[in-house]
Amino acid sequence: MFIDMRTYTLKNGNVPKFLKLYEEEGMEVQKRILGNMVGYYYTDIGNLNQVVHMWGYDSMDDRWERRKNLQASKEWQDYAVQMRPLVDNIENKILVPAPFFTPSRP
Numbered sequence: 001m002f003i004d005m006r007t008y009t010l011k012n013g014n015v016p017k018f019l020k021l022y023e024e025e026g027m028e029v030q031k032r033i034l035g036n037m038v039g040y041y042y043t044d045i046g047n048l049n050q051v052v053h054m055w056g057y058d059s060m061d062d063r064w065e066r067r068k069n070l071q072a073s074k075e076w077q078d079y080a081v082q083m084r085p086l087v088d089n090i091e092n093k094i095l096v097p098a099p100f101f102t103p104s105r106p
Contacts, residue, residue, distance in 0.1 A: 001056045001103045003038060003095035004063055008051045014086040015042050015049055021086070022051075026079040033070045049088075056103070060094075 010018055019042065031037055036056035043050040057063035070076050097103060 001036075001058060001097060002060060002063060003097075004055045004057065005093045005095055006053055006055075007091040007093075008053075008087050009047070009089040009091075010049045010051065010086050011088050012049055015051065018051060018083065018086045021079070021082055026076070026083065029073055029075040029079065030070065033073060033076070034066050054095075063094075 008018070034055050038054035038056045040053040041051070043052070055063075057066065
């Protein structure tokens with residue numbers, strides 16, 4: 001399993017608004033299309049005003065297809081229009097499991 005880890009650095013003070021908007025308008029469609037939410041967090045120590053979320057994929061092709069479907073979703077586009085003004089920067093990383101690690105599935 002590959003992990004897509006996304007870190008959103010928000011404009012100062014926007015974490016509560018971002019999380020509320022995501023819970024009410026973005027989470028359901030993202031979970032439905034992407035499937036495997038590994039975690040969704042915000043920072044409390046270190047670099048503040050960040051939201052970090054991780055999604056698991058069976059392959060890079062699986063990720064590509066699911067991300068393409070998410071971007072094509074009207075529900076997601078409607079959410080994204082409201083979310084983007086809260087964001088200052090987005091960093092994306094693909095995490096590859098070490099050869100000895102076997103992730104557990106819920």
